[in-house]
Amino acid sequence: MKAFLSYPSEHLAVARDVYEFLRTIKVDIWFDKESLIGGQHWDRERARAQREADLTILVLSPETIGRPGVIQRELHETLALLNDQPLGHIYLVVLRTEDLVLPTELEGYQYIDLFRPAWQFKLARSISLRFEQLQEKAPAPLIQLILTQESADNITLSTINERMKNFEIEADYFLMQREGVYWNYVNAEIVVAVFNQYFLAKRNSEYVGVDRNGRWSLQLESHFVAGDLVSLKFFSFLDLGGAHPTRGIFTRNFGGALAGKLELRELFGHDSDLLRFMKQYVELDVRKQCLSGDPGSGYKNPEYDLTMYVDERDYGDQWEAFSQWNFNEAGITINLSQYSGLPFVMGVFEVIIPWHHFVDKIAEEFVNTDIGRFILSKRMP
Numbered sequence: 001m002k003a004f005l006s007y008p009s010e011h012l013a014v015a016r017d018v019y020e021f022l023r024t025i026k027v028d029i030w031f032d033k034e035s036l037i038g039g040q041h042w043d044r045e046r047a048r049a050q051r052e053a054d055l056t057i058l059v060l061s062p063e064t065i066g067r068p069g070v071i072q073r074e075l076h077e078t079l080a081l082l083n084d085q086p087l088g089h090i091y092l093v094v095l096r097t098e099d100l101v102l103p104t105e106l107e108g109y110q111y112i113d114l115f116r117p118a119w120q121f122k123l124a125r126s127i128s129l130r131f132e133q134l135q136e137k138a139p140a141p142l143i144q145l146i147l148t149q150e151s152a153d154n155i156t157l158s159t160i161n162e163r164m165k166n167f168e169i170e171a172d173y174f175l176m177q178r179e180g181v182y183w184n185y186v187n188a189e190i191v192v193a194v195f196n197q198y199f200l201a202k203r204n205s206e207y208v209g210v211d212r213n214g215r216w217s218l219q220l221e222s223h224f225v226a227g228d229l230v231s232l233k234f235f236s237f238l239d240l241g242g243a244h245p246t247r248g249i250f251t252r253n254f255g256g257a258l259a260g261k262l263e264l265r266e267l268f269g270h271d272s273d274l275l276r277f278m279k280q281y282v283e284l285d286v287r288k289q290c291l292s293g294d295p296g297s298g299y300k301n302p303e304y305d306l307t308m309y310v311d312e313r314d315y316g317d318q319w320e321a322f323s324q325w326n327f328n329e330a331g332i333t334i335n336l337s338q339y340s341g342l343p344f345v346m347g348v349f350e351v352i353i354p355w356h357h358f359v360d361k362i363a364e365e366f367v368n369t370d371i372g373r374f375i376l377s378k379r380m381p
Helices: 011-022 043-051 062-066 070-082 120-133 141-155 181-207 273-290 308-309 315-324 370-376
Strands: 003-005 029-032 055-060 092-096 111-113 153-161 169-177 214-228 229-239 246-255 325-326 329-336 349-354
Touching: 003 011, 003 070, 003 181, 003 315, 011 029, 011 055, 011 062, 011 120, 029 153, 043 070, 055 070, 055 120, 062 070, 092 349, 111 120, 120 181, 120 273, 120 325, 141 153, 141 273, 169 181, 181 214, 181 229, 181 246, 229 325, 229 370, 246 329, 273 315, 273 329
Parallel strands: 003 029, 003 055, 055 092, 092 111, 169 214
Antiparallel strands: 153 169, 214 229, 229 246, 325 329, 329 349
16 A cells, blocks of 8 residues: 655655654555655656555644645645545545645545644544555554454444445544443443444435535544543534535543543532633633634634524523533533534634633532542642
8 A cells, every 4th residue: 555645845754754654553654854865856766656555644734724835735646536435445545734624625534633642543443444454464564453453442443434325424533441330331431422423324325415425424533531520522424415514522521440431510500600611611612723723723703703603502401501511630521512502504613711710619429439530630729
């Protein structure tokens, strides 16, 4: 298998890191700074390598999208070559340098974040699947890396890949390789979450017109795992062949054997003051994202008003606006998308609220659980 590395010149250092990693797992990668020989015609050799590649790895940054130059030529040629690939086959892997929204032409393809942990493992998984699709034997260092990482993370990877007449289904998820009732429960919740979405997607496929193609994809990401604490994030994408594909984030959080699956409202005892604070905090953060033109904001509208979105619900349902959340050492991340009731045209927003806003709000029944002790450890000195 031959791979091609595309990147904007502003991120040469990033591209070199990717190149060096791929060399360690013995992937044949074309990288202009190392693959060109003195005297060769740069653009001719670049175009030839791109055409002959079985896989393109694209470093995506604001410059990739917004700056004119050779990178645009490479991007347009990649999109043209992508259209020639069989349905369900991996040809393009997008590596984001920061939290930005993919252009419309790429939004249906799951990306990998270079600024998050384990990007090498995720990239290795994609490359391994491409070897399998090409019916080629993957290099031994690549296989060993995946096996080692799975063993270290105590997980087993699973994939769903189906092609129907005019609809494509893809899902990548994992199960925990740990014993006991609690971990059986965590795995059961993962399976239910994946296959609920799977069957919903199959039902929705009936709405794809005969002259169109549709696609559903789902990817599970570990947001945080420490001891018995688990925070999981599911990225979902659905294209029914219309003008506006939908994408969103839904989550599952587990607080240990005594707490089980966590709901934010229960964890903090339905505290109305906390709910009011979260609403104000999230609204201000989202407004800031929109006003600053932050590439990570899903809908760049300076008049965005989260208050209306939340206040339309009665008291009990206001918590639903914050039902999709994750946690880690930094705090709680609120994920706003269609799965939390946000209109899908507004896209996806993520807002991180530091732990010190929550430490004195834990419901009494959670204080002596793993998640309770974890939150209490975040008290400011």
